[in-house]
Amino acid sequence: DEITLDLERLAAVDDARRAQAAQFRTEHARPGAVVFVGAGQLAAKKRYADAIDALAEVPGAVLWLCGTGPEEESLRARARQRGVAERVVFHGWVQPDTMELAYLAADVFVHPAARDPFPTVVLDAMTWGKPVIGSDVSGSVLDRVTDGVEGFVTREGDVAEIARAMRVFVDDRARIASMGAASRAKAERYPVSLAFERVDALLARGSRARR
Numbered sequence: 508d509e510i511t512l513d514l515e516r517l518a519a520v521d522d523a524r525r526a527q528a529a530q531f532r533t534e535h536a537r538p539g540a541v542v543f544v545g546a547g548q549l550a551a552k553k554r555y556a557d558a559i560d561a562l563a564e565v566p567g568a569v570l571w572l573c574g575t576g577p578e579e580e581s582l583r584a585r586a587r588q589r590g591v592a593e594r595v596v597f598h599g600w601v602q603p604d605t606m607e608l609a610y611l612a613a614d615v616f617v618h619p620a621a622r623d624p625f626p627t628v629v630l631d632a633m634t635w636g637k638p639v640i641g642s643d644v645s646g647s648v649l650d651r652v653t654d655g656v657e658g659f660v661t662r663e664g665d666v667a668e669i670a671r672a673m674r675v676f677v678d679d680r681a682r683i684a685s686m687g688a689a690s691r692a693k694a695e696r697y698p699v700s701l702a703f704e705r706v707d708a709l710l711a712r713g714s715r716a717r718r
Contacts, residue, residue: 514634514695520611528611535596535612540569541677543640544613546606546628547620549576554642554664556585557619561669563589567677570617573598573609610635614683615676620645621663633657633694638686640672657690 536542543562547553555572559582562570572582572595579597586595601609610616616632618641625646629639633651639658641648654660659672676683 516607517635517691525611528608531608532612535571535598536569537594540567540594541615541673541680541683542569542571542613543615543617543673543676544571544573544609544632544637545617545619546573546609546632547618547626549574549578549582551578552621552623553578554619554621555582557664557666557669558617559585559589559591559595560666561619561673562594563591564666564670565673565677568673569594569596571596571598571609571613573601573606575600610637613637614687615640615658615673617669617673618642618645618648619661619663619669623647625650630694630697633690636687636691636694638676638683638690640669651693652690656686657693658686 532542543558545553545555545558549555549572555578558570562568570591582595583592583597586592598605598609610632614637616629616637616639618626618629618639620626620642621644623642623645627647629641629645629647630651632639639648639652641652641658641660642663643649643660644663648660652658652660659675661668661672
């Protein structure tokens with residue numbers, strides 16, 4: 508069964524909310540930088556260290572990590588070792604309201620995880636119209652992201668591939684908008700109403716089977 512998310516949130520964003528998002532970006536990213544964002548537990552299986560290593564190869568980019576977890580201190584140390592501590596922002600655990608600001612303010616979603624059955628954060632980012640850089644062992648990346656269309660599918664643990672994907676957006680800012688639009692369009696194929704219809708169909712099927 509397909510997993511669906513609320514598509515109405517983006518349409519409901521007004522000018523005041525966009526101004527808040529712009530302020531959020533100003534506070535957490537240097538002017539002119541392309542902002543990559545990851546969301547989820549800071550655990551080894553999420554492989555955020557790969558994103559940090561890739562960032563070190565891509566001037567003009569910033570990485571936001573939204574979440575907490577056992578790897579936070581080692582990731583901070585990794586950022587210092589790679590000389591990008593000032594370009595990696597650890598937001599910690601954030602309320603949904605703040606996560607919404609982060610999605611609105613960021614440019615590209617990054618999910619470099621090891622095997623991840625079907626991460627909903629990827630789907631969430633797509634509803635906000637964000638291109639995705641995701642690993643080829645993440646189920647929702649493989650299911651929803653066509654390489655080169657809604658973003659890029661990279662091999663698990665391949666830092667060079669992640670860096671190349673990041674560099675595409677830094678070198679050609681128009682790709683952020685075009686791939687973001689494609690990402691949103693793909694998300695629109697899976698509205699919440701579709702989930703309701705499928706639940707109703709399953710209930711009806713079960714009711715008929717009990718007769």
